[in-house]
Amino acid sequence: MFQIIWQHTRRWQRVCLFAAPLVMLMEVFCDLQQPTLMSKIVDTGLAGSGHPQFILQTGGVMLLIALVGACSGSGCNALASYASLKMGQRLRNHLLSLALATRNGHDLSTPTLITRITNDVIQMQNLVMTLTRSLVRAPFLLLGGIVMAFLISPRIAWILAIVVPVLLLFMGLVIRHSVPLFTKMQQAIDRINRVMRETLLGIKTVKSFTLENQQQQLFDQINQQVQTSSVAAQASVIILAPVVTLALNLSIVAALWFGGGLHASHLITTGQIMAFVNYMIQITTAMINTVNTVSSLSRAQTATARIQAVLDLPQDAEPTATVALPTDTTLRFEHVNFAYPGGENVLTDIDFELPAGAKLGIIGTTGSGKTTLVDLLTRLYDPTSGRITIGGVPINQLSLAQLRQQVAVALQNSVLFSGTIASNLRYGKETATDAELVVAAQAAAAADFIAARPGGYQAQVTQRGNNFSGGQKQRLNIARALVAQAAILVLDDTTSAVDLATDAHIQQALRQVRQGKTTIMIAQRIAALQDSDLILVLDHGHIVARGQHATLLQESAFYREVAVAQLGKEVLTDA
Amino acid sequence: MPNVAMKRPPRGQHYTEEQLKVQHLKPTLRQLSGYLLQKRWPLAAVFGFTVVTTVVSIIGTRLNGLIIDRYIRTDRLKLLAMVCLLMVGMYVVASGFNWLQSHFMVNIAQETSTRIRQDVFTRMQRLPLSYFDQHPSGDLMSRLTNDVDNINTALMETFIQLFTGVISVVGMLIAMLVLSPALTLVVLLASTGTYFLSRQIAKFTQTAFRQQQAELGQLNSEIEETLSGKKTIQLFEQADQVLTDFRATNQRYVHHAYQAQVFSGALGPLNNMLNNLAYALITVLGALAILHGYQGITVGIMFAFLIYMRDFTGPIRNMLDLINTLQVSIVSAERVFAVINAPAEQDAPHVVMPTLTGTIALQHVTFGYQPEHPILHDISLTAKPGEMVAIVGPTGAGKTTTINLLTKLYPLTAGTILIDGHPIDQLDRYALRRQIAIVQQEPFLFSGTIQANIRLGRLDASEADIVAAAKAANAHDFIMQLPAGYQTQLSDRQQSLSQGQRQLISIARAFLAQTPILILDEATSAIDTKTEMVIQQAMDQLMQQKTSFVIAHRLSTIQKADQIIVIDQGRIVERGTHAHLLAQKGLYWRLYRSQFQGKDV
Structure with a gap:
């Protein structure tokens, strides 16, 4: 994974790869300062008869820090976007040139290759974004929150030492348990899509052989499976939100309870209790985001493996000319x-x-x-x-x-490319004159229908020549070969x-x-x-x-x- | 108290205007609520649970503030313990309700979308063939899958979140106003700020996103085209040119994508900043108010506000995204309901039909896909039991249309078709179609085993019947050569059989159906010559003792036909036997020389 990313980045992009997380740390640091500053205002600013000067000063610092945080966050995004998009660009170029250069039969079919160069590269791009941004932000907010909570008061921060590991373990277990259920759901969905697609494409067969009832039975049966498996999959994760909310709320109650006791013994201040509760909320949110990010990484893992397979395609040595082109064509x-x-x-x-x-x-x-x-x-x-x-x-x-x-x-399977009829015919010989094109088209019995198109030889050809009939494509295909002379x-x-x-x-x-x-x-x-x-x-x-x-x-x-x-x-x- | 929602992060989807355009809002909503009303009690329960959890969350936060003010700052520990116990009880109950709410909602959403899916499918099978001619299969497929999915998401996530969102926003607003109107103003300012900021940035990035999507579409189609035409590109040595073009497109995409991402990606940090600013303002203003004894604000109230603020801006921002999603879902619902509400195939009441002998008569049949543009004019012909009628004519003459009319795939515009003297529009179409077997030019095979595919001809056929049919269709030999024989799985798209083999299987299907009437559409393109002869033999076998209509593309077929009907531009122009028609030296003679003998005329 890292190797692919590294190989498809150059100097500045590599700098960005490292700079983005560092800048992101700055944002995290800023976010973590707010509750502590708030607690200072409560404890120091409101002490005695009050210090308005201190309150305003600290408030100013809070505003400033909020601004710095926003700049860092945006900056990180700009750097990460640059690195990921450039990596994607290089990777696409590389993959396509590899795919075009391989000659011998390999087991990657054309649709597979297309998916890999389109979707999987986008997945890799997103992966770089995640690695340099989300995967830095969430875990560091989590860690930082814990550190700040301990700095505020180790006497109640022990609550975190219990709650955080237990919750992380719980979330991990729930997600692990749910993955096979979601896979099963996806399989049922694939099956029902297949039945629908086939009935749709084979509707004439269905009607002619009066297969409606049999298709309906099949559909109803799979539809039921889709329902059962979807309910099972979703039921396995809906436990997460209530449990995490409950854990958070109970920890806050615990913090207030123990905090109250400590406050009575003058071991903690009101502001500190308030800051602690605020950190607790930040930590919980960060925990959820961390789990989400980590589980999204596993999807990128598959994309990486699929891209690696394309990079590993065998490349043949291009033979160089050793002899002159023979004039005899026996x-x-x-x-x-x-x-x-x-x-x-x-x-x-x-x-x-x-x-x-x-x-x-x-x-x-x-x-x-x-x-x-x-x-x-x-x-x-x-x-x-x-x-x-x-x-x-x-x-x-x-x-x-x-x-x-x-x-x-x-x-045999003639392929046309988007462009014009002329540009397709010139595939054989770029320098062919218009007259040469006409001669070839006539020989391929294509001249008449070309002339009938608006624009004639300059008529547009859509992707893969879909705006021509099978017979027309074949005739243009013959003409293209003739143009090459x-x-x-x-x-x-x-x-x-x-x-x-x-x-x-x-x-x-x-x-x-x-x-x-x-x-x-x-x-x-x-x-x-x-x-x-x-x-x-x-x-x-x-x-x-x-x-x-x-x-x-x-x-x-x-x-x-x-x-x-x-x-x-x-x-x-x-x- | 904070309520943690385990929802997906906003997807940053950008919808096209097309996707957001609702045409018939009212009827669509009425039909959608028709589905939901079937679940009215569970839904009412969900709303009840939601109200409880939201209220608990609001009260909990308020209690936090009270605890600070009344018990902690004054060190009343006994009372503190009691309130804490109360809160624990409250939270446990609320979380239980929270779970129940999701549980009910999952079931409601899944059962409803299962019903919708079933309704679409059932109706789809009953739609007349003309519907499928007018709607491309890709579009129908996306209605059956994506659109039903969108409705599901709307029910599952959007609906419940919008409801929760509204309740918490309203509830918290009231709670905050009671506590301190001044601090509420700060929170409202932050929320509206967030709203306008998002709108502004969205407007700014929308153009960039549209360009990015357009470039991405271009990029992907270039990749697809290049790889599909790989062999041609290699043979004509065009790889360098193609790659140069591709690099330029790739560069353009990255350029636009960067613009779009830099701006849209700044949205998160900026919103975060607004939150932090509000946090700072509440702290500072709160602290100053406490010092001046303004509006009775206490540390506890300030504390409650700090939590309310996070819980307040969250749902507001979310609801904006949700309205977009909801709009997409309503458009999807509209598309799905359009299929469900389309008129089904017309049918005659079921009549008991005797086994037919197979006399078919077309009397002055006129037909047009749109009645005002007829494409078949005044077709009359009679086929006696056991006769073979060959239909010939140039491409687009109306040959396939003619045979489609025999099985009531389309309604006649004028004239009648009689089968054994019964007008077909008085026959139940299932009964009629069971008497007629069809071999299509490009037969359709379903995924499943070869055996299952042949069985489609007659669902109660035994294995021995199937083997017998396959033998009669000359398909047995090649089937036995496959590794799993009759149990060979045919996969979905990747067809492992050649066109000829597929045709043999469809002939076996027709054999199994044992119908008195047969319709054959011979393949036009030259398939593998040897297989073609095998097919020919099987078809001859099949036609014995049946009334058959053949759209003929082969010499041997027309030579054997009892009568040949020559169709041109939707009219019968000549009819008779092969020898008779050749002697006339008319259109048939010309067709014979060019189409069947391959002589340039």
Whole structure:
């Protein structure tokens, strides 16, 4: 925890980290002076015939101290805010750059990473605030209050020696007892939220299968659990307030009682008794705040652990270019095997050669390893064994920048970024001219709907391209890959969400654009693959058949079945 | 005597104006109090307990002062002991009442919110489908969860604290005025000072906070977008650019957040200062008054005031926060009640329905989500028992709408639909829907086991029935390959099954339902080719001997159909068999070539 904070702060922020608590101590010190000064006014100022001069002077000191306290408190807040926000800023930058730099599969899913960089960093920020402010103020008010009470009169301060430890222990026990009950409540709430969400999202299914009664029964049952567990959880903590109040009140009565006895023996003054009672109230409030602060720390603990896991993500050494970019784009996979760490082989003995300018088609069932094959080519992963070469150069001798300049990929799950259509298309090549964008968009059958948007290429794209349909996103995705004008073009099942007619149109247009480019096309539709120079049929990571369309119709039962299902029996006679 | 409240520190929430806007205050309050009135006796008890604890606290403080004046300063120890004993008794009773008050309140709040939750859910299930079309699921979800929570908080904390607050403020004000009007004025000055200071600072920081929230929203959405598009960013080597942009946003957020926090964070110390100032003033003025014998002020009265002051400004400051929270809760209540009060699906009285043979006739059916904008015009067609009707047409032609009408998911605007000669608007919708099984394009699976999901087709089905249905649906094999077979848990959001597998499970569901009528919506997107063929086979099996309507996207389906209905812009434009329609060379012919054969036309 402290290590993360320390590593993400610099000079002045570190100074603030230490200065803030010190300034806070000043405020605590000021607050603690008031009752003592009050007791002096009562005891000295009112003694005999009275000393108005002394009363006014002491009162002036009290006002001054109140002002100094307020300045210290605000100052501490300013310093602590600065340190915590700056720490948060650095931490966010660091985490995001780490997350973007990791290549290999790790077990942090995207939603988890998002939560960690957003919410958990804010939690860390709050933690720094707590550490430098609340965690200083409350315990020191508590300690200081006890010290002041003893200074006033050790003869009645012994009451504190009993009450404070007993109360702290009691609060600790109650909270410890309540934590599992609150966890149980939260679980019940999660369950009921799930039932509600599912009924809502599946409302058509619910209605069609008349599942209303069954869902209602399920809901009522869990709703009852929510009620029971919430009552149990809250019942476990409502004992705190009455007990703490009672303890405080009884201690005050005790102080008055024993104080009265001591007063009769002239061992204590009225002012001292009054100050003591005031300290008692301060101490009790401080005690409650201390317990609250400490229990809020345990929440920050989880956030810290979650952030540490991101910081510990394995980082790969970036390869530096050792050879020049080959002009030849002949692509070779040589006995390539791949498995995720600790997993079984996802790809086994993939071996093929694709001459420069040729088109490779890949077909296969879900999970057959098609996308992984492309990930190896772009070095999102490295093969477990075997090697991949472009123009005879093994790709791990090229820098990532060189490699990705050579290979443009349109991904299966197309992602757009907020900005404009043009800014998204220029992702492939920042310097692309407007004319180049239009050419690419036309080839991807995107030009028409782009033109139909107000603003055309300057039309806004909202977050993740949510203002475009699935088919439109896929077409922009293809256009983006085309803008890059890389020598090798990879299209990974990029037309699954467009209808057959549009798909046919895209395939037609692509034929023009990919002239001279080495192309890899993964698809489910035979129509998109049939003009390939080489088609691979993948099954469970193995190449089970290879050849051109006509050959595969004859040799691969799988390919034939798929072709007949999609294109009708005529396909056999046409070929 | 001081009353220690174990409440959360003020949350420093900043609400948007939207959140604080109440539109129908009166009816909302009436409905909310309707729920609370069911608990009127426990509530009355809570109020009673509160009055007792507050009064004890006020009297206790006064007694402290009296003890100082009458017994300690005069050393009357016997009487002191007696008064102390009295106070001990009082405090024990008050704490007991304090506990009872919380105990009752917890139960009232939880039982009430359980009821509200139940009412919302029950009504939600009965709402017509058009309601869900108009209200995004995220919004409904937040009404069901956050808004019900807000009501709960309002009942639990706000309500009771406001009540306690009012009683103690009024009670203490009276007690203080009786003791010393002059010192009361000092306390009031400190309280109003606190009030105006908070308002002033709040006004000042509100703009800063709004900017901070806006920047934070921007920051978070950049993080989300970047991480979601990570692979694309890496492949296009854009990480540096993205990080540069992000650093700038991050810097802007920190800048605004700092402004907001410095000012709002100063509020605590400043309030503390006002308290200390009042403390000093009471001491000094009190002491001077004692010296001059003014208004009969004694050391004991001064002492009581020092404690009253802390107990007085606290609730006042709190009540201001609470009014904000209460306002949010009322808006929440309004949102929740809007769901509860929405009109439920119209239904015909229950009639005993014979098992259907499955003759379906649509007669001049016209429909619009808003009756004045029809999207289906004059649709007429007849399907005989066991027939298969394929519906084809371009995207947005009205295919899905047509089949939604068959199960009374939407009310007809004009025309009738007859099933075995019964007009469907005279049929009870549960009875009707039990006769029709649906396979959706994107089937919805509930969390639970695979077995439980198939069972949804017919709730009293045995395990053997389920396995038989899964086998008929070609789902058995892949289910058995899963580690836990039929007991495999499907988790909430993270779907572990592929789209094809989900569709097979929903086909098994339809098999289990054993209905005479079937509605199938074929998937448009090309799912895994092999699975697609398996699905096709299962669907063919399922359609045997049933009257079926299929929204067709596949060649083999239309080739087998008994009749094909071609819909365009909400009208039937062509109908007939595959061969007959091809010969016409009309819209069907064009659709056939492009949609089913993938030829560019």
